[in-house]
Amino acid sequence: MLTLQEYSKELIASGVLLLLLILLRTATTKLVLRYAKTNHTLEHRTNLVVKYMHLFLYVLAIIALILIWGVKPQDIIWAFSSITTVVGVALIAQWSILSNITAGIILFFSFPFKIGDVIKIHDKDFPIIAEIEDIGAFHVFLKTYDGELIIYPNNLMLQKGISILKDHFKDKDFVD
Known part of the structure; x- marks a missing residue:
């Protein structure tokens, strides 16, 4: 023993x-x-x-x-x-899941934009101008001027050109 x-x-x-x-x-x-x-x-x-x-x-x-x-x-x-x-x-x-997790980590540490920023995503087929509502592990939640909620994958946030617009929605009134 x-x-x-x-x-x-x-x-x-x-x-x-x-x-x-x-x-x-x-x-x-x-x-x-x-x-x-x-x-x-x-x-x-x-x-x-x-x-x-x-x-x-x-x-x-x-x-x-x-x-x-x-x-x-x-x-x-x-x-x-x-x-x-x-x-x-x-x-x-399932590569997209892995790439979204990796992109979420990159977005966390590089911090190129923050919640509340109004951004323009330069996509020739589907351009978006929206305010960042939340940044999650897989997706970024965007709210457009019309009140539409867009859930955008993190990996596309790193692949597309993005402009941060200053005071874009401040002069406009949001209507429910």
Whole structure:
């Protein structure tokens, strides 16, 4: 029968890893919240980025635990490549979801426009002039002068030319 003494190094290393994970989670959360506060970013956008950061830390912690408990690195690479292949094939049909999530993260950190800005999207087939109502993980919610609500994908916000119009709707009266 195996005793705790035989696995004492692994148990200690796992405990240290757990403490490190807790410290890194706390530190990254505080950093993202501080960044969001200085840039006046909305809370739900900030929470989304915090969740992504925590997911990344969990994946790293799982890989570290696997290495601590003696799994060979080539076995990890083999399993990771197999999983990546399966996920990659499944996501090829869902590339737009992945690109919208990535675009949402880029929009969060680059902060080219904010809620309340009136923008013009330069699309030759469907030009839009609207005010940004909300910026979500997948979509930007736009409200036109006529009161129409347009839900626009984040990835298109990065692909299309966009102008930020100053005081465009201020001189006009909105009518319900």
